[in-house]
């Protein structure tokens with residue numbers, strides 16, 4: 359059905375916002391699963407949409423993406439490339455670049471629109487905005503972790519648990535969720551060592567210790583100084599005292615840093631969580647700023663690819679209705 363040429367199939371005026379000077383119906387900031395899914399819905403609803411994407415999807419360090427029905431095991435890059443092709447087939451414009459600033463303009467008609475500033479200085483206008491900028495994982499500062507992240511240093515057993523099942527796992531105490539993580543990964547391996555790293559054993563509650571013992575998780579005190587790798591594969595975790603624990607997988611708890619600067623610039627209300635400050639949104643992703651929706655990891659650190667795609671879909675569908683009703687009201691009441 360989709361034209362691979364990227365041309366519209368139906369003669370409808372898609373993607374002409376820039377050319378005819380009226381701006382876009384919607385600018386989508388971020389072209390990961392959330393942004394592209396939104397764009398697909400917008401294009402199919404015959405809206406003029408632009409996706410601006412800086413090209414740094416969160417799962418880029420990983421060569422495979424799991425848990426998305428019918429796409430299980432696909433590479434993140436291939437998944438997004440397929441998405442971009444589908445979206446372009448409905449006339450949505452895709453631009454590689456970064457939105458560096460955004461302002462809300464009062465149009466004087468009781469509504470507003472938005473001006474987005476792109477790196478390079480170009481500006482684009484839109485009646486509605488979707489912020490699908492994702493988040494950045496701030497990794498624990500242990501030598502070797504960043505280099506191996508997404509390969510044998512992992513953060514999520516739902517993403518990469520099955521693939522490494524029954525191997526000797528380590529879990530680095532590095533976030534508020536680390537005990538939970540050590541317990542969870544015991545579903546995928548019965549050989550789990552929980553490295554306390556900078557946490558004192560006394561900081562673990564009785565319940566933590568009971569559960570860890572019941573799950574067969576070995577608790578090892580002492581700071582982790584680095585990783586040992588041979589032939590580019592993790593073979594061990596080295597403690598500061600020089601001892602090495604043979605492990606082929608290490609789970610860590612990155613600190614999620616949501617990319618909310620554009621939302622903050624627009625004055626969107628954020629809510630603090632132990633995993634960063636995220637925008638307050640309604641079930642469609644509408645933020646506290648009228649006309650601005652958010653989706654994917656920009657609204658929550660636990661959004662997996664399938665959730666992000668779903669969030670983008672919901673936001674776009676809400677915008678289709680919102681724009682239609684706005685236009686009908688304008689036509690009937692002036």
Ligand SMILES: Cc1cc2nc3c(=O)[nH]c(=O)nc-3n(C[C@H](O)[C@H](O)[C@H](O)COP(=O)(O)OP(=O)(O)OC[C@H]3O[C@@H](n4cnc5c(N)ncnc54)[C@H](O)[C@@H]3O)c2cc1C
Pocket residue numbers: 387388389390391392393410411412413414415416417418419420422423424425426455456457458490491492493495507508516517518617653654655656661662663664666
């Ligand atoms: C190592 C790793 C492996 C993972 N594996 C899986 C897995 O197997 N299965 C799974 O379901 N989930 C997995 N995830 C989670 C997955 O990455 C997220 O669920 C998903 O990326 C969220 O999609 P998103 O569209 O919200 O954000 P992203 O995919 O991060 O996309 C956001 C996009 O917005 C762009 N952007 C940011 N700011 C701007 C700006 N100002 N202007 C323009 N563009 C901007 C970014 O460059 C990026 O391209 C994994 C995560 C990690 C870290």
